[in-house]
Amino acid sequence: MRQIVLDTETTGLDPASGDRVIEVAAIELYNFMPTGQQFHVLIDPERDIPEEATRVHGFTAEMLRGKPIFAGIAHEMMAFLRDSEIIAHNAPFDFGFLDAELVRCGMPKLDRARMVDSLDIAKRRYPGLPNSLDALCRRLGVDNSMRTSHNALLDVKLLAEVFLQLMGGKQPGLELNAANRRSGPVLEADEAPVIRTPRPIVPSEAEIAVHAEFVAKKVKDALWLQPPFAEPRAETPG
Known part of the structure; x- marks a missing residue:
């Protein structure tokens, strides 16, 4: 599952009044792991x-001044976003600004079905508590000591860590990320896979007898020794 964690910085709070996007940062997650x-x-x-x-x-x-205008980066941004879910903190704010910029470029708005609002997730998990990015970093043990201003690239990296904690605390190394899957070893056509032979542990008759003696001393009227669980004893001829 591919997801994108995204953040923007803007000239103000309202795209309808003419405020514009000045920074866009996004990182890729694959199966809840950053790919780099x-x-x-x-x-x-x-x-x-x-x-x-x-x-x-x-x-x-x-x-x-001299940086590209939004129209100059819009197609590259959309190519990176593709059709993945987009995770943002207070996502309607970022979506609203990006939609305004995209419409200005003659491009379609982002599909709101792709929007995942980490602020909404945090509010449901921690009702009544502060759920700003800084507050969540402190609560979830994410180091944000380098965050002295709202920089989109830094914020999106912190948000990715916070989001992973909110979704269950995935830790790096538990799964292969997309890069590992693409660059991992591949068997050649004539290379046989390694087949591991099962090695079942079978107790000896002496060990079974010792265990039965121990159970008889420690467990009175064990259920597994009573019918219908107990195996019928073979009749001894005589």
């Missing part, structure tokens, strides 16, 4: 960035 594949781009919003937004993510319009 990622997409990250900084974008020229073609407008100013208010000071209050800069205080959140640290970007100014001057820093992004």
Whole structure:
């Protein structure tokens, strides 16, 4: 199962009022394991960035001048997303901004059926508790000490760890990731697979007798020694 963990940074809070996307970061999960594949781009919003937004993510319009505009990265982004589920924290916010940018480019909106909101998952798991990304990192033991501002690439890596913990705490190494599956050893056509011979453990008659003596001393009227469980004894001729 392929999933994408995604985060965006923007010039403000409302795409309908003209706010734009300035950063998109996404990483690939395969069967709940990071594969190392990622997409990250900084974008020229073609407008100013208010000071209050800069205080959140640290970007100014001057820093992004000369970066590609959204239309220049839209197809590459969609190629990375493919038709996978998209996981985001407060996902309607990110979907709303990306939809506005895609429509501006003449491209279709993202299918909301693909949206997985990790904030909604956290609220259902921890009702009444703070469920910001920072709060979840502290609660779930994810190191976020390097997070001094809202950087989409760092946030998406932290979110991936948080999401995996929310979904049951998958740990690296428990499964092969997609890269391992693609690059793992492959048998040649004339190479025979290794066949392991079963080695059943069969107790000796002496061991069986010792065990029966032990059970007789420790367990009174054992059910497995009573009919119908007990095997019928062979009649001794005489």
